[in-house]
Amino acid sequence: MSTQTSVFHSSTVALLFAGLGLGGAWYGASIVMPSLASRHGAGIDSMLSYLLVTTGILFVAGYCALAWFIWTGARRRRIDQRLTRRRTEWLVSGALGLAVGLIAEGGVLAIGMPVWSEYFDATPPADAVTVEITAQQFLWNVRYPGADGQFGRNSAAAMDDVSNPLGLDRADPAGRDDVVTQNVMAVPLGRAVRLRLRSKDVIHSFFLPNFRVKQDIVPGMTPEVVFFPTREGSFEIACSELCGLAHYRMRGFFDVLSPAAFDRWLAEQATPTAGGPR
Numbered sequence: 001m002s003t004q005t006s007v008f009h010s011s012t013v014a015l016l017f018a019g020l021g022l023g024g025a026w027y028g029a030s031i032v033m034p035s036l037a038s039r040h041g042a043g044i045d046s047m048l049s050y051l052l053v054t055t056g057i058l059f060v061a062g063y064c065a066l067a068w069f070i071w072t073g074a075r076r077r078r079i080d081q082r083l084t085r086r087r088t089e090w091l092v093s094g095a096l097g098l099a100v101g102l103i104a105e106g107g108v109l110a111i112g113m114p115v116w117s118e119y120f121d122a123t124p125p126a127d128a129v130t131v132e133i134t135a136q137q138f139l140w141n142v143r144y145p146g147a148d149g150q151f152g153r154n155s156a157a158a159m160d161d162v163s164n165p166l167g168l169d170r171a172d173p174a175g176r177d178d179v180v181t182q183n184v185m186a187v188p189l190g191r192a193v194r195l196r197l198r199s200k201d202v203i204h205s206f207f208l209p210n211f212r213v214k215q216d217i218v219p220g221m222t223p224e225v226v227f228f229p230t231r232e233g234s235f236e237i238a239c240s241e242l243c244g245l246a247h248y249r250m251r252g253f254f255d256v257l258s259p260a261a262f263d264r265w266l267a268e269q270a271t272p273t274a275g276g277p278r
């Protein structure tokens with residue numbers, strides 16, 4: 001192969017690598033998150049932005065450096081680089097590794113720990129709206145405790161997918177005013193939401209993209225999440241765990257309403273018998 005052909009090929013490869021770096025960064029920057037609707041979500045977005053910007057800079061710098069070395073290396077008449085000393089190699093590798101570690105982990109800890117505390121460690125306010133979500137293949141059962149604030153007893157033996165999907169004990173006074181819906185839930189704006197998450201069968205994952213809320217639900221466990229909605233609207237509930245063949249059908253709606261509209265909505269959902277979904 002002639003020298004000119006070799007330079008042409010190496011230039012093409014160098015431009016290809018530079019294009020991959022810049023094109024990848026441009027594509028990544030064009031993806032936007034779902035519109036934000038929760039208080040703690042702003043911190044999660046800051047952390048994601050920080051990670052994407054810092055790793056994006058490293059990504060572009062790496063590809064451009066590679067392109068530069070290919071471009072200049074192909075134009076050299078002879079190979080005249082000498083091997084570096086072992087000490088220099090250790091120093092450069094160590095410094096780069098330390099810098100990447102500090103930038104990535106330091107940033108995540110500094111920005112992420114306050115969000116972690118707000119999301120996982122905060123005590124729910126006394127006026128939080130408590131809602132129980134029971135996942136099953138392939139829908140979301142939603143239960144409100146009613147005016148008494150107490151969830152009634154339920155049992156697996158009493159479960160019937162059509163008439164009593166949560167197995168509510170209708171003889172229990174605490175459960176008489178429980179309100180049950182399927183795939184639709186609402187909360188009032190201005191109060192914290194406290195979700196109790198359960199599963200009847202396999203592992204599901206409760207996901208509210210706009211609220212930056214995602215929690216795996218494992219049968220036999222009852223994880224809780226607490227968050228503050230910041231605006232009214234109708235948002236999607238998704239299952240982010242591949243939980244079976246009809247996993248894609250686990251789509252529900254999470255409505256944030258004004259307090260008055262929420263009271264009306266809850267009253268509309270209430271049934272005299274409490275137990276059957278609306």
Ligand SMILES: [Cu+2]
Nearest residue numbers: 204239243250
């Ligand atoms: Cu699922």
